[in-house]
Amino acid sequence: MKLMRVGPPGEERPTVIDENGQIRDLSGHVPDFTGQGVSLAALETIRGIDLTTLPVLPEGARIGACLGAVPNFFCVGLNYAKHAAETGAKPPAEPILFSKAASALAGPNDAVTIPPGSEKSDWEVELGVVIGKPCWQVSEAEALDHVAGYCVVNDLSERAWQMEHGGQWIKGKSAPGYGPCGPWLVTADEVPDPQALGLSLDLNGERVQDSDTSDMIFGVAEIVSYMSRFMQLVPGDLIATGTPSGVGLGMKPPRFLRAGDVMELRVEKLGEQRQEVVAAE
Template identity: 75%
Template structure:
């Protein structure tokens, strides 16, 4: 299934993309997509519906984040071998885990706001993993059975805030609109192998990131298993699994976003995003 949310910001309704590419309104059947509403039990209830009987949304308009909110927004750093190399970092021996503020969530086509004082706002196309079942001390072999689905994420980053201002990375990752997510939450049954997905990002029409998830240092199953040794993952948690090479920080000379720049992201089978960067008011 491809699940989505449509409507004005703050008034989104849950929907489903049917086999003909039409949006079906799920608001009469489910409250929204967040927390337990994306658990395996909740997804099975959606599967049991007569999709053909659901109202067709002829003009869905704005597409919001595929998740209304998330209990936790986790990220994995330096998880593509070529990206680690372009930053001059040694490949990590264990997954690097950090947080992104949940308030960074935004729609896949909403503008990205360059925060006040920013000089080094950067882009990162990433595979997002959404948890559908509690995961605590799970094995790598069992890890993917805890994944509800996958989505596209632009893990926006302000590099000066992240690296030059001391402390943890979270403050360089968490500005409002720094978490475009969606357009769809694609359920795991439609993604048999998350390590074979092509992903790319264009900046003003120029391809700057072009790779696939086989370049991950730690695959999705290893990430979920590893994280579950330190914390309990819960339904609705989202994990951004790292970005491939081609970020602005890794270029020579470095290149960062300015108002008017347009980012276009795609991950094989998971849809596309498009954001224009605008200045903070």
């Protein structure tokens, strides 16, 4: 299934895309795609609905974040071999884990506002993983059984705030709108191998990131299993699994986002995003 939320900010409706590509309104059946609303049990309930009985919504409405809210917005750093090389970092021996603020969530096509004082905002196309049932101390072989689905994430980053102010990376990852996700939450049954997905990002029409998830140092199953050694993952948790090479920080000289820039990003099977960069008012 492809699940999507449409409507103005704060008024999004949960929807499902039917076999003909029509947007069907689920708001009479599920409150929203948050927490238990994206549990494996909730997804099974949605699968049991006769979609032809649901109202069809017109196309053209704003697409919201595919998750209405998240208990946790986790990220994995330096998880593509070529990306680690472009930053001059040694490939990590274990996954580097950090978080974004949950308030960074945004729609896939919402404008990205450069926050006041930012000079080094950067782009990062990533595969997002959504947890579908509690996950604690699970093996790598069991890990994917706990995944509800996948989505496109732009892990936008303010590099100065991330790297030049001490402390944790979360400061450079969490500005409002710095976590676009969607357009769809694609259920796991439609993505049989998360390590075989192409992903790319174009900046102003120029392809700057172009890779696939086989370049991950730690695959999705390993990431989920590893995280579950230290914390219990819960339904609705979102994990951004790392970005491939081609970020602005790794260019020579470095290149960062400015007002008027346009990012277009995609992950195979999961859809596309388009964001225009605007200056803070």
